[in-house]
Amino acid sequence: MPDRPAYLRIADTLREGIRDGSLPPGTRLPTMAELCAAHGVSEIVVRQAVALLRTEGLVETRRGGGTVVRVVPPARRVAMERYRAVTRPLAVPETTFTRDQKISWQEYRLDKEFTRVRADDDLGALFELPTGTELLRRRFVFYARGEPQQISVNYLPWSLVGGTPVADPEREPWPGGTLAQLAYLGHPPTRVEESVRSRMPTPEEAETLRMGGGVPVIAITRRMLSRASVMEVCRDIVLPADRVVLDYSIDL
Incomplete structure (x- = not known):
């Protein structure tokens, strides 16, 4: 078997150091010159090795700060049971997101953008409504302690929410989130x-x-139904895959 290319061998060495903890998160990698000297290769070869690690999400290059091992926050666990919990009376303001993140209402921030749109073929099929049905589109960016963690783009029938507080972006964030809003609307x-x-x-x-x-990223398409009617479609909930574990359980 021919020898592995030099850039792959260098990447293997650095990757092993990252995984065994000898290069912990936040550590700056050796400089280009140091890596070239240590492995007896040109700068082009070292750049190929570092680029490979970057595409694997193991390192990041910071302007003026060199290349460092990425700091990946602990993955949070997200389970379907989170929807069930919001149906109970709330002692303090919370949503499925604040509970998942284990943060207080004061540590929660929500960027929002509301527009009226027409359902395309895909949204019409998800809602089981005709293409062209008027919808309220809401794009949210969820922050926990100042860090962006999730993007959600959800849709509600305009015939359901038009002229109600649910269509008012100034009412966000709404304690209980979309589940509480649909309950408020009688569905x-x-x-x-x-x-x-x-x-x-x-x-x-x-x-x-x-x-x-x-x-x-993990992209979740969600539908919320009230009996036989689709009340909400979220296309999509977008989560960085290295920050979340999805837990699902089935009672047999």
Whole structure:
């Protein structure tokens, strides 16, 4: 077997150091000159090795700060039971997000953008409504302790929310979130459906969520139903894949 290319061997060595803890998160990698001297290769080869680690989401290059091992926050666990909990009376303001993040209402921030749109074919099928039905589109960016953690784009029928406080962005964040809003409108959710897939983030998503290169996102399409009627569609809930674990349980 031919020898592995030099850049792969260098990447293997650095990757092993990251994984065994000898290069802990936040540690600056050796300089280009140091790596070139240590491995007897040109700068081009070292750059290839570092670029590979960057695409794997293990390191990031900071302007004026060199290349450092990425600091990845502990993954939070997200379970379907989070929807059930919001149906009980709230002693303090909270949502599924604040409970997932274990943060107080004061540590929670929500950026929002509301627009009126028409359902495309896909949204019409999800809502089981005709294409062109008028909807309220709400784009949210969720922050925990000042750090962006999640993007959600959800839709509600305009015939349901038009002229109500739910269509007013100044009322956000709303304690209890969308579940509480639907209950307020007289249509408490009785069923939640989620479809989960993974993909690479768009440039806008990666910038908004301050993601490192090479990290995919989990994209969740959600429907909330009240009996047989679809009240809300979220397309999508976008989460950095290295920050979340999805927990699902089924009673048999």
